[in-house]
Amino acid sequence: MSDNNWFVFQGNQQQGPFDTPKMSEMLTSKIIAQDAYIFKAGWKDWRPLEDCYAEIGVAAGGVLPSTPERRFSAPRATVQGRVIVHNNGQLIIGSGVNISSTGIFVETQEQLFTIGEKLKISIRIDGFSKAFNVFARVVRFNSDPRIPVGFGLTFESLDKNIGDEIERVVAAKLLASPNKAG
Numbered sequence: 292m293s294d295n296n297w298f299v300f301q302g303n304q305q306q307g308p309f310d311t312p313k314m315s316e317m318l319t320s321k322i323i324a325q326d327a328y329i330f331k332a333g334w335k336d337w338r339p340l341e342d343c344y345a346e347i348g349v350a351a352g353g354v355l356p357s358t359p360e361r362r363f364s365a366p367r368a369t370v371q372g373r374v375i376v377h378n379n380g381q382l383i384i385g386s387g388v389n390i391s392s393t394g395i396f397v398e399t400q401e402q403l404f405t406i407g408e409k410l411k412i413s414i415r416i417d418g419f420s421k422a423f424n425v426f427a428r429v430v431r432f433n434s435d436p437r438i439p440v441g442f443g444l445t446f447e448s449l450d451k452n453i454g455d456e457i458e459r460v461v462a463a464k465l466l467a468s469p470n471k472a473g
Contacts (some may be wrong), residue, residue, distance in 0.1 A: 296332035297347070299323055300430065303407045308332075314347045330431055335389055335396050336367075336443040337430045367391035368464035372416025376427075376442065378404060379411070387416045388439045391461060392454045394427065398441040404429050412444065418460045423453050 297314045298307035301324045309317070317323045318340075328337040331346065370387040374397045377383070385399035395414065404410060408429045415422035427444035434440055449457075 298330040298431075299327050300330070300337060300406065301327035305406055305431070311347060315349050318344070318347060318349045328430060332435060333438060335433075335439065336394065366461050366465060368461040370395075370416045370418065370460075370464075372414065372419075374416070375413040376404070376410050376444070377412075378408060385441055387414065388441065390414075390416070390457055392446075392449070392457045394430070394443065394445040396439065396441060396443050398439045400440055402432050402434065404432075404442065406431065409447065410444065418463070419456060423450070425449055425453065 295308040295310050297309045297311065298305055299309070299314075299317075300306075307330075314323075314329075323329075323340060325340065327340045329340055329343040329347075330337045331343075367389045368391075370390050372387045374385050374387050374395065375382065376385060376397060376399075381403045383397075383399050383401045383403055385397040388396040388398045390396075395412070397412075406429050410427055410429065411424060412427050413422060413424050426447045428447055429442055430445050431443040432441070433443070
């Protein structure tokens with residue numbers, strides 16, 4: 292029985308589902324680009340390829356170089372609050388599910404936006420001193436009802452003060468729940 296639950300996002304295109312042996316084969320033959328993102332059913336967000344070797348069962352040593360400036364593996368925390376997402380034409384209001392200094396997952400049933408689309412989001416969530424606005428890019432939409440349904444968004448040009456506040460809130464939530472990774 293295969294586990295067709297892996298997805299790849301590269302070249303502004305989502306591919307999959309693939310089973311684990313196929314993912315391993317694609318990695319070792321370098322079919323998956325170094326800057327690709329990987330998603331597995333059950334995850335809340337896409338992850339950069341270099342964070343996924345162990346789960347796919349491929350040794351990271353020498354397969355693909357790491358990209359240290361990408362911080363997609365930043366710690367994240369579960370949050371509650373309202374998130375307004377729009378592209379100056381369409382608008383949705385969703386709930387924040389989790390946040391990190393690199394992005395947010397917004398729970399919503401409406402699939403109005405496309406992978407790769409740049410959006411403006413207004414975020415008002417518990418634990419922050421005030422609401423903030425930021426541009427973000429859609430990296431995935433989860434429609435599987437077994438986990439939160441909605442958009443995974445990656446922040447673009449996040450203001451340093453906002454990034455610092457996100458990291459403070461994430462750290463506080465992680466300290467409050469040391470056995471939870473958020």
